[in-house]
Amino acid sequence: MDFTIPGHVQDIVHRVRQFVDDVVIPVEQTLLKEGRDITKAEVLELRELAKAAGIFAPTMPKDLGGMGLNIMEWVPVLETAGRSLLGPLALHCSAPDEGNLHTLHLFANEDQHEQYLRPLAAGGIFSGFSMTEPPPGAGSDPTMIQTTAVRDGDEWVINGHKWFTSNGEVADFLIIFARTNMEVSPHKGCSIFLAPIDTPGIRMVRDMATMGVKDFGGHPEIRYENVRVPHSAMLGEEGQGFAITQARLGPARLTHCMRWTGIAQRALEIAAQYAATREAFGKKLVEHQSMGFMLADSEMELHAGRLMMQHAAWLLHNGEQARSEASMAKVFISESINRVLDRAVQMCGGTGISRDLPLSLWYEKARAFRIYDGASEVHRMVAARQVVKKYTQQAAKPAAAD
Ligand SMILES: Cc1cc2nc3c(=O)[nH]c(=O)nc-3n(C[C@H](O)[C@H](O)[C@H](O)COP(=O)(O)OP(=O)(O)OC[C@H]3O[C@@H](n4cnc5c(N)ncnc54)[C@H](O)[C@@H]3O)c2cc1C
Known part of the structure; x- marks a missing residue:
């Protein structure tokens, strides 16, 4: 096996390291002294600086403004970005946006690509992945899903109760996991929907306070109350959740x-x-x-x-x-x-x-x-x-x- 890191990746790692040391860690130190989390404006500012340094969106392809690296090349780059908790936010490879970008890149159709993936990849908006539910719903065992989406003509009506939807407080849209068919097993009867955060019926209940200082974007509890989305809001096929x-x-x-x-x-x-x-x-x-x-x-x-x-x-x-x-x-x-x-x-x-x-x-x-x-x-x-x-x-x- 060859463990050599290719020259172009070594160069990126070096630049990421410099950026984290010179730009990100000073911000981290300020926040640490002030005992607070980073604001949205500060994240967007750091992202502009990462773009200018040519180290933005390392997990995205070049046609979406990313660096066009493969997953093996992500390993040293994301580790280096991760030397500060703020590094991945600045470079736009932090959870949950990074995983959401990957999901959309694999499954979004042309319209969803333009409406959600492209602006999310550009780093100006945020997203959440809403799957986990309070007991007795989906947690470690996602087949216990209680949230439902019922077809009504050309629309789906979503009802459910979720929590720990990371980024929920800053998200511009949510990726929602729901049961769409009770006749088959949950593995075949769940689907995923994309919904702008201001869709009527999406109600933020509270942020789940967690250990340490608050995470950027929080982990809110959310109620979905008769949330109507068009059929075109489904990501992938019905039953592919x-x-x-x-x-x-x-x-x-x-x-x-x-x-x-x-x-x-x-x-x-x-x-x-x-x-x-x-x-x-x-x-x-x-x-x-x-x-x-x-x-x-x-x-x-x-x-x-x-x-x-x-x-x-x-x-x-x-x-x-x-x-x-x-x-x-x-x-x-x-x-x-x-x-x-x-x-x-x-x-x-x-x-x-x-x-x-x-x-x-x-x-x-x-x-x-x-x-x-x-x-x-x-x-x-x-x-x-x-x-x-x-x-x-x-x-x-x-x-x-x-
Ligand atoms: C900071 C944070 C961010 C999160 N972000 C998101 C998010 O963005 N979107 C989202 O949908 N969810 C998110 N989650 C939820 C997270 O994925 C769930 O907390 C996790 O899947 C566990 O589910 P649960 O909390 O319901 O635990 P439970 O299902 O109640 O399990 C409790 C404990 O039981 C034990 N256990 C479970 N199954 C087994 C087993 N088979 N054998 C032995 N022991 C077992 C484990 O120790 C487990 O910790 C987040 C959680 C945290 C803490």
Whole structure:
């Protein structure tokens, strides 16, 4: 296997790194001091600067104003953008817009392309993906979907209750997952609709307050009350809801891993620098073996995570679904980056807990990654199914003759 990063990608990584260091991190530091999240105007301003630097929309093709990179090339670029939580927002490769862009790029028809995909790719508008529902609705098990869309002539009428629709507070349109046919299994009876945020009947109930400072765009609870959309608002075909979501989630899980690896890498660097200068008990902290072990464990876990991402990205690039590989990468990386952040906080002592460093903020924000886009237990279930399938089939094969 060749692990060389192509020259043009190395050049992009270098430029992204410079942009994050020189432009994004100063904004991050200001917000950290002020204890607030970034405003929409500040995001749009950063995006203009990213455009001017030629590093905008790395996951989009060139005809949509993006950089035309393939998913294997996204790995180092998104990791570098992810060195600050604001980097992906600035470069326009943050969740949920990045996954929504990918979904629209795969499934939008010509009209939807012009109405939604093109302006979203340009970075001036925002979107949300509205799937998760409060109990007893769809959560870890999306087949428990309660939201319905009923055909009425040339329209669909959507009714339901969702929450955790990220970006919902700033979104210009929503991608809504609903049951359209009760006669067949949910896997075949769900569809996806696109609706401008001001469509009558879309009611924001409240923002779901979450750990750490508020995320840009929030994660609101939303009620859909007799929301009427034309048939042309359907994304893909009727009954394709699960297939579209699956096509979205494979790469979207990996891009979360890429971005969070960037934060964890920066946390490791901060911890190493602190421990290399701070002294206790007559020597530098790094000279205490247990501190060195923490650095080594974090380095090993980041390295293993990168290899898992590269492999899953390579499979996706070659047309495989990589369900098990994406699930394994999601579990390993979401859990290991939490450990890396935990160690970094520990190594920096009280300063790690304070807001003088960004570590405590990242520590709080990273916890959710073990839950969103599939909790670890659900991904382990997917991986376990593959293990059973693989090894029971193997056991059933007749032993090869000597
Ligand atoms: C910050 C954040 C952003 C989000 N953004 C979005 C978004 O933009 N759009 C959207 O639609 N949703 C979003 N979500 C929702 C997220 O995808 C769900 O929270 C997640 O899928 C889990 O569903 P749930 O919360 O209903 O947990 P539940 O389904 O109630 O599960 C609770 C826990 O049960 C355990 N569990 C579940 N299944 C199994 C199993 N098979 N075996 C063992 N244990 C199991 C897991 O530990 C799980 O955490 C977001 C969530 C957060 C926290």
